[in-house]
Amino acid sequence: MDHTHNDTDAGSARPPFVHPSADVEEGATLGAGTKVWHLAHVRSSAVVGDDCVIGRNVYLDANAVVGSRVKIQNNVSVYQGVTIEDEVFVGPCAVFTNDLRPRAQNPDWKITPTLVRRGASIGANATLICGIEVGEYAMIAAGSVVTKDVQPYQLVAGNPARPKGWVDETGEIVSREIERG
DSSP states (O other), X not given: OOOTTSBOOTTOSSOOEEOTTOEEOTTOEEOTTOEEOTTOEEOTTOEXXXXXXXXXXXXXXXXXEEOSSOEEOTTOEEOTTEEEOTTOEEOTTOEEOOOSSOOSOOTTOOOOOEEEOXXXXXXXXXXXXXXXXXXXXXXEOTTOEEOSOBOTTEEEETTTTEEEEEEOTTSOXXXXXXXXX
């Protein structure tokens, strides 16, 4: 399968790597050094920055935006309307949504955007309901269902996700206080 249609800097010494079983549609943009692994699907008009790792069976929808140095683990779907900034970690089987009132047939459907800010971490099997913003370096615990904005450096967990404390840029818990003081 020919992946020469990926848009990269013409003089880049670090072309993206696309596993032969992955499907990167014409018009998708992959940054220098990005790796797209087994059975991933990157739709036309999706944009992925430099030095990302796109795991097995990841789906990046048309117009999805992924920054640089992002790791998206296996079995994650990033739908249209989702923007992931630089250095975000998305754990395996995390779920993004883009429709607040899903129906099989809805001619008036509109995308509800989600924004994940720089350095945030999303745990395995977390679900993010669309229309939220996850702040810089926030941490979402595995299995959480996030229905509201998450503040920068905030740790949230549960269903629905509730504040549990604060983390630093390395992910270490620095406080178990619920409110920042």
